[in-house]
Amino acid sequence: MALANLAAGARGSEGLAHASLPYQQALKAFFRRRVEGGEVDDLVQEVLLRLHNRRDGGEVSNLGSFIFQTATNVLLDRRRRDTVRKRQAHCELEEIHHPLDELSPDRILQAKEQAAVAAAALGDLPLRTRAAFMLVRFEGMSYKAAAAQLGLSVSAVEKHVAKALKHLTSRLQEHDAPHRPKPGFFR
Numbered sequence: 001m002a003l004a005n006l007a008a009g010a011r012g013s014e015g016l017a018h019a020s021l022p023y024q025q026a027l028k029a030f031f032r033r034r035v036e037g038g039e040v041d042d043l044v045q046e047v048l049l050r051l052h053n054r055r056d057g058g059e060v061s062n063l064g065s066f067i068f069q070t071a072t073n074v075l076l077d078r079r080r081r082d083t084v085r086k087r088q089a090h091c092e093l094e095e096i097h098h099p100l101d102e103l104s105p106d107r108i109l110q111a112k113e114q115a116a117v118a119a120a121a122l123g124d125l126p127l128r129t130r131a132a133f134m135l136v137r138f139e140g141m142s143y144k145a146a147a148a149q150l151g152l153s154v155s156a157v158e159k160h161v162a163k164a165l166k167h168l169t170s171r172l173q174e175h176d177a178p179h180r181p182k183p184g185f186f187r
Helices: 002-009 015-019 021-032 037-053 063-084 105-124 127-138 143-150 154-179
Strands: none
């Protein structure tokens, strides 16, 4: 009799979500048998949200069946979404896979040295090469916009940027070479 009153009340101001409160434990058990434990509460919440958002959908004659049909639809929608988003291919964000880069004094010093080497290497570049590189890489301009500003062709800007990158990479590798152990050093 109490559930019949709840179902009748579902048509009133409180809605189906309120009427479904006695079913929450059964919903949790339903989802626990079908998904991982961490998702159970989210799925129950989704069912309650759908029931709450159902306005003027007509009278529900069997509230229990309606709730569990909604729960089944929530599961199906979740699986479709997971398939489309390729959720199985995602990995957890764990520190073992993505270690924290600590800002130790050595790391800060190394970064400052690299910045100084990069600045010196930029200073070594011819004026046009430096200007093209700065516009594209630091100002975020497209090659076409940089070419228009410098009065060069897009191809010329591409070549200047490539030349600057090659020079910077070479200088940074020369700087880092003394810090790396030589092959066979620990033999």
